[in-house]
Amino acid sequence: MRRPLVFAFVASTCLLSAPAWAQSLKIALSSEPTAIDPHYHDLTPNNALAAHIFDGLTKQDEQQKVLPSLATSWENDGQNRWTFKLRQGVTFSNGKPFTADDVIFSFCRTLKNETAIAGSFADITGNFTAVEAPDPQTIVITTKAPDPLLPNFLSSIAILSSSILPHDKLAFDVAKNCGVTGPWPVVGDFNDGKLAIGTGPYKFKSYTKGTSVELERNDKYWGPAEPWANVTFVPVPNAGPRLAGLLAGDYDVIENPAARDVARIKDDKRFGHVITPSTRVIYFQLDVEREPSPLVKAENGKNPLKDPKVRKAMSLAIDRDAIIKRIMDGAAEPAYQFLPNGMFGALENPPKLAYDPAAAKKLLAEAGYPNGFQITLSTTNDRYINDSQITQAVAQYLTQVGIRSEVDAMARAIYFPRRAKKEFSVALGGWGSTSGEASSFLKQWAATPDEAKTIGGSNYGGYADPEFDKLIRTAITTLDDAKRAEILKQAGVKVIEGGAFIPLHFESTIWAYKANLKYTGRADQFTMAMQVKPAK
Known part of the structure; x- marks a missing residue:
C-alpha cells in the first residue's frame, strides 16, 4: 500500500492574556484595499487587510512558509484527496462557533460570487470535485487532479461565518x-x-473609502492577543505625504517611502526601517490574439504584437537597469523571468534580457515595421511602486526605436475591471507568487x-502555446517536488521565449516606523498590524 504524503503541523491553541499596553496603531498605506469583502479581488492590499479580520485553513509566514491556522494538520493520500483537521474551540467575532460547515460555505461562496474580479479564488475551488465533512472538525477535499500546492493556496481563501446567510443543510453542491x-452576498454587503x-x-x-479602515482587537481570537487595541489604515498614495506624516508623528508605520528617502530615515534616531525583497514581478502583458488590437495602430492595419519579432524588439528596447536606478532608486532587481532566482521552479541563471535599441530597430524592420507603429500603454497610477512613472519610461524607450507610445494611466478601481474585459493592448501588471x-x-x-x-x-492577452500548456x-x-520543479523551469523558458509577457523587475518593499516599534517585512508585501510589535 502506498504511503500517503503527510504534513503534520500542530500549533498551540493557548490563549494569552491581553498585554498591559493597549495602544492605537496608525499605518499609512501606499495602496488602498478596494473592498472589505475578502473574496472580491485576489489583490495584495485586499488580502493583507482580510488577514486581519479573517483566517484561512492555513497561513503563510513572512517568507511564505505554510503554517497552520484554522486547520491544525493536513495530509494527502498520494493522489487527489486531502484531509484537514480543524482547530477546535474557535469562535467567530459574533460568538458563533467555527465548524466544517463554515469551510464548505466559504468555498461555495467563491464560486457563487457574482461581483468577484476575474473570478478571484474560484481558480482554487473550481478544482474541487467534493468537499465533505465527516465530522464538525474535519474537512476532506477531493480535487479533479492531484494538487500538490493546495495547502499553500488555501491560505488565501478567507473563511466566512455561515451564520451571515440563511441556509438549510450545507453541502458542496x-x-x-x-x-x-x-x-x-455581493461586495457592497461587506x-x-x-x-x-x-x-x-x-x-x-x-x-x-479613500479615508480609512478602522479595526479593533478581537478579544475572542483563538491565538495570542494583539498588543494594539485599535488599528487604523490610512490610504496615502503619494510617497511624499506618507513620509511627511511619519516625520510629523501622524503615522506609526508607513509602507513604501521613496527609496531615495531611506538615508534620511536611517540618519534619524526617531525612526527605523526595513527593506525586504519580494516575489512581485512587474511586467507588461501584450495582446497577441486579436486582429486588430484595440489600442494599436499600424500602417498595414494588423496587430504587430502577434509577431514574435516585434515582441522581442519591445523587450530589447527597454533599459531595465536604468529604470531600477533612476525610478526605483535601486529598490528592485531586474527580472529575466517571473520568479526570483533561487525560488522553487525558477531558473537558477536565466539569460539576461538585454538592452539593445539597435537590435530592436532591426527586428522591427524584419517584421515589416521599419516605420514602427502607434500604441497605447495602459497602467495603474495607484497600485504598484512608481507604476505610472515606469510606464512613462517604457513609453519613451519604445518611442526611441519607432514604436510611438502613449500612456493611459488610471486608478486601479477603473483599471482592473477594464483589463478583465480585455480593453487594453499593452497592460502593466504586477504579480506576487501566492x-x-x-x-x-x-x-x-x-x-x-x-x-x-x-x-x-x-x-487577457490570448497567449497560447500547446507545448507550454502541456508542461x-x-x-x-505532479506531487514529486523534484520533477515538478524541472517541469516548471521548462514551462518558464517557454513563456520567456514566447515574449507575450515582458518582465521588468522584482519590487523590494520598504517599511518605515517609529523607533519604539519593530516590524518584520514580508516577501508577499503584506502590510499587517500583526507584524508590528513594541520594540521593548
Missing part, C-alpha cells in the same frame, strides 16, 4: 446553491461591516483558460 436559501464576521485577530470597525513558487504566475497568466477557469483566469498542466498535478 454548487448547482443546488450549496444549501443557501437566500441570495449570495463594506458596512455587517457581514465582515471572521475569526481573525481583529474585528471590523469602520470603512470609509504559493511561493513558479506555477503561480504561469498557470494564472500564461495558460490557455480552461472552462472552469482553474487556470488561465488572467490570460504547466503536468507541473501543477
Whole structure:
C-alpha cells in the first residue's frame, strides 16, 4: 500500500492574556484595499487587510512558509484527496462557533460570487470535485487532479461565518446553491461591516473609502492577543505625504517611502526601517490574439504584437537597469523571468534580457515595421511602486526605436475591471507568487483558460502555446517536488521565449516606523498590524 504524503503541523491553541499596553496603531498605506469583502479581488492590499479580520485553513509566514491556522494538520493520500483537521474551540467575532460547515460555505461562496474580479479564488475551488465533512472538525477535499500546492493556496481563501446567510443543510453542491436559501452576498454587503464576521485577530470597525479602515482587537481570537487595541489604515498614495506624516508623528508605520528617502530615515534616531525583497514581478502583458488590437495602430492595419519579432524588439528596447536606478532608486532587481532566482521552479541563471535599441530597430524592420507603429500603454497610477512613472519610461524607450507610445494611466478601481474585459493592448501588471513558487504566475497568466477557469483566469492577452500548456498542466498535478520543479523551469523558458509577457523587475518593499516599534517585512508585501510589535 502506498504511503500517503503527510504534513503534520500542530500549533498551540493557548490563549494569552491581553498585554498591559493597549495602544492605537496608525499605518499609512501606499495602496488602498478596494473592498472589505475578502473574496472580491485576489489583490495584495485586499488580502493583507482580510488577514486581519479573517483566517484561512492555513497561513503563510513572512517568507511564505505554510503554517497552520484554522486547520491544525493536513495530509494527502498520494493522489487527489486531502484531509484537514480543524482547530477546535474557535469562535467567530459574533460568538458563533467555527465548524466544517463554515469551510464548505466559504468555498461555495467563491464560486457563487457574482461581483468577484476575474473570478478571484474560484481558480482554487473550481478544482474541487467534493468537499465533505465527516465530522464538525474535519474537512476532506477531493480535487479533479492531484494538487500538490493546495495547502499553500488555501491560505488565501478567507473563511466566512455561515451564520451571515440563511441556509438549510450545507453541502458542496454548487448547482443546488450549496444549501443557501437566500441570495449570495455581493461586495457592497461587506463594506458596512455587517457581514465582515471572521475569526481573525481583529474585528471590523469602520470603512470609509479613500479615508480609512478602522479595526479593533478581537478579544475572542483563538491565538495570542494583539498588543494594539485599535488599528487604523490610512490610504496615502503619494510617497511624499506618507513620509511627511511619519516625520510629523501622524503615522506609526508607513509602507513604501521613496527609496531615495531611506538615508534620511536611517540618519534619524526617531525612526527605523526595513527593506525586504519580494516575489512581485512587474511586467507588461501584450495582446497577441486579436486582429486588430484595440489600442494599436499600424500602417498595414494588423496587430504587430502577434509577431514574435516585434515582441522581442519591445523587450530589447527597454533599459531595465536604468529604470531600477533612476525610478526605483535601486529598490528592485531586474527580472529575466517571473520568479526570483533561487525560488522553487525558477531558473537558477536565466539569460539576461538585454538592452539593445539597435537590435530592436532591426527586428522591427524584419517584421515589416521599419516605420514602427502607434500604441497605447495602459497602467495603474495607484497600485504598484512608481507604476505610472515606469510606464512613462517604457513609453519613451519604445518611442526611441519607432514604436510611438502613449500612456493611459488610471486608478486601479477603473483599471482592473477594464483589463478583465480585455480593453487594453499593452497592460502593466504586477504579480506576487501566492504559493511561493513558479506555477503561480504561469498557470494564472500564461495558460490557455480552461472552462472552469482553474487556470488561465488572467490570460487577457490570448497567449497560447500547446507545448507550454502541456508542461504547466503536468507541473501543477505532479506531487514529486523534484520533477515538478524541472517541469516548471521548462514551462518558464517557454513563456520567456514566447515574449507575450515582458518582465521588468522584482519590487523590494520598504517599511518605515517609529523607533519604539519593530516590524518584520514580508516577501508577499503584506502590510499587517500583526507584524508590528513594541520594540521593548
